Amino acid sequence: MKYQTQQLAYPYFVAALALFLVQLVAGVLAGTIYVFPHFLSEAAPFNIIRMIHTSALLVWLLLGYFGASYFLIPEECEREIYSSRLAWWQLGIFVFAALGAVISYLFGVHEGREFLEQPLWVKILLAVAFVIFLYNVTMTVLKGRKTVVSIVLLVGLWGAALFYLFAFYNPSNLALDKLYWWWVVHVWVEGVWELIMAAMLAFLLIKLTGVDREVIEKWLYVIVGLSLVSGLLGTGHHYYWIGTPSYWHWIGGVFSVLEVLPFFAMVLWAFYLVHESGRDHPNRAAMLWSLGCPVMAFFGAGVWGLMHSFSQVNFYSHGTQVTAAHGHLAFYGAYVMLNLAFFTYALPALRGLQPFNQILNMWSFWIMTGSMAFMTFTLTFAGVIQTHLQRVLGMDFMEIQQQIDLFYWLRLGSGIFFVIGALLYIYAVLGPVRGQMVAPLGAQSATK
């Protein structure tokens, strides 16, 4: 680590991992309610637990991006972060708002729009913290060396902030509400967040492979170009049945196919660079996560997304467990694994250690990735059966849910395994150091 202010990333990563645990606890509770319907039905009904599960996810991923930005921007710009004090204020406001949201949910206070349930004051605080962050990193980039990685990262973060403004608009016309709601929800995860993802992966690949920056950056442009070219109009696949014009049917279909390309390109990019470099980086766990992330993102966001994004298929599969299957693998593959890759790479440096406990970290990779893959399969089977019974045969929703109970048991099991993997991960990156691995001298420069 060359710059003092990179240390700012540490508290962000710790806060992110703490919220990751909150998300997982809520997820396991929600999975339990699926198989024991009366569980917690008075104290914390399913809708409250579900909004904690999804909101905590979004907030911890954002905390991860903020921390990663504070870590990588000094190295990219070759200068310290503009203001450490602002970064601490931002963290304080953001964590306060996140905790405020979780507590207010438990008391039934929320705005009740899916994923945008945060009460107004929380939304405002999140936006304020976001603006402080943007000011801080933009000033740093403007005053320092401008690399493609930092510029693409900034475009992604600015885009996320701008499209978040639509969270404040809630018309009484439900169809209009949905039209703009997707401008936050879709444009984030299938648009601007992909820029953040590609920039963070590019940074990791530069550090882990040592391949010439020029080559990596050229392909970074290609990938993020594909992301926005496909992702903006890809919103079309959400515009099939909400009162929008029918031209979205073919726009949604065409651009959904294109949406697979940036993810596929990221897989090729990562594997090609690692193969080309031939270098054996001592942080093998970071390498594993960095390669696993685009692969699982390709399956979760790409393949599972494409599976039901044609209007002819979506007419039957829309809003069934097929969507839940896709949502879980897409978020895990693209954004959860991305952050975990970055933490794995950065935390040893932040803690002043050589890569250590990497075996444990790699075990956590396989446990989490395996259980998430299994969860995706179970929900996919459940969804296919549900689609047939409900949409083709016209059976009653609640009757169908009893028929697919087995899959909900399997899903709960994979959720519990996932939590075990996550606990191992947290222990591996933040736990006490016993046998610290001595890195060979030549590798030390690569881990800084």
Next chain:
Amino acid sequence: MAERLTKSAARNIFYGGSFFFLVIFLILGIDSHLYIKNTSTDESTLTESVARGKHVWERHACIDCHSLLGEGAYFAPELGNVWVRYGGRENPEGARMALKAWMKVQPTGVEGRRQMPQFNLTEQELDDLVDFLEWTSRIDTLGWPPNNAG
């Protein structure tokens, strides 16, 4: 081919392509906005009570169990067409009574069945919510869902 694509060409594709598709996205967004206001929804019947009903829907986070026009938590039935499912088209008074009665008797406490919380809605709130669901059922969704089951 990799050699022919220069870094500045890649950069121009990114900025140019993104800007081009952003403009198209905005234009189609405006067009869809107008289409919703003028064609697919009936704004003349979007009364105060429908708007209040939407707030009742949001205040109780119904979307985090149910789905509405296919979006939501998939834990409880689709409600975009619940008005139709309850026969509201043929017998609006009967559907209203049945929907209100259903919400009043929650939670059912039936063993092995998912429980809907008791939200203690007032008569007025119940009517507003039913108005909202009735209005929602008339949005032109191009034939979705495929059948009454939602």
